[in-house]
Amino acid sequence: MDEHTREPHVGDPEHETAANAAQELPLGVRVAAAWSWRLILIGLALAGFLWLVVQVRIIVIPLLVAILLTALLAPVVQLFERNGAPRWLGVITALLLFVSSVTFLIMLIVTQLRNGFGGLARKSEVVWQQFVDWIEGSAFGLSADQLDGFLDQITETINDHQSEIWSGALGVATTAGQFVTGLLLTLFSLIFLLIDGKRIWYWVLGFLPARTHAAVDTAGRAGWVSVGQYVRVQIFVAFVDAVGIGLGAAILGVPLPIPIAILVFLGSFIPFLGAITTGALAVFIALVYNGPVNAAMMLGVVILVNQIEGHVLQPLVMGNAVRVHPLGVVLAVSTGALLAGIPGALFAVPFAAAANSIVNTLVERRWHGGSDPVADFHRTDKHQQKVRYRARNVARLRRKKGTP
16 A cells, blocks of 8 residues: 555554544534434334334234234233232233223114114114205205216216225225234233243343343333333223213213214324224214204213313323323323324324333432342253153152052
8 A cells, every 4th residue: 555545544644634624613513423324323213113013013003903902901910910810810810801892882883873774774774865855845956867977976986996996995905804813913912921021021031131131121111110000001091082972972862872982992002193084983973863953062072072172181181190291291192093093093192102211210320239240040940941841740749659
């Protein structure tokens, strides 16, 4: 390498010139430049991670749902263990409670819809005829023949685009298949998380360096507590929304108040957005079957309930439970919905709550140094396995000897 192509070293005139030129820049510019390239790398890493999550969302979303359900049902399993009952009995009881609750809600919706289907069909015919009469009236000046011509054009358009319609139907079938796959994956993940969640956690923790086990274990436990608090408080918020809108529908004489209340309860697990969407359904039913005045009153009930949720339940009750500022709750839900739609809005608040607890734990250094929690768990687990193995051997020998 000749002297014209060699790189400058410390002490060389070229190096000193470059260093002097850098020193001429203001300190703020140098700090901003140092932060900029690091933030760009962090942003690229996050973008790559989000892209990967989107590609495997059929796995990620069911797993996240299973984690939320585990946080909800884990106290039932722990209650059985504290009372000396075997863990498998608590897991079975928790699963039965969950499945029976969901089945009850679904059966209630189906029963109510079936009982009111005849009246809905008759009312739909009346409303449709009123709509046709309104179209044929002075508002648009359309005759019955013109209206039939429009309907014929719609039918012809559908026939001309059958291929696109079939493609859409196949897309719906694919989505339904993915839904069933995700449902099964959620169920299996929930079972294994309830049965062996602690072992799974320490297995994941084992991939990290040993010196970080204590800190990450403490922070992860704090985040898990926040997720559990979120799930339990969100059930209370959804219950209040369902009772408020369902009771308002019943008082105003809106048809099917019980299915409306159940749909509001299920939809309210998406903060802010869920109750608004399902409440709009109640307003639409009131508009179709009871007229605009009744619909306006139903709209007032929905707005009142959503104001209570937005200004009292979510900011105060939810914010205090998960230790996230009300503004943080609103921004988390909005950002999640913008980035990932309904799943993003559903998981935004528990993610923000867990992240808040994890960061606070790491910043305040709440963990205790010394022993490795992963090694301690494996040591205790092996000891318990030996104890169970010996107990089974003793029981087997007693059965062979015929002694109780």
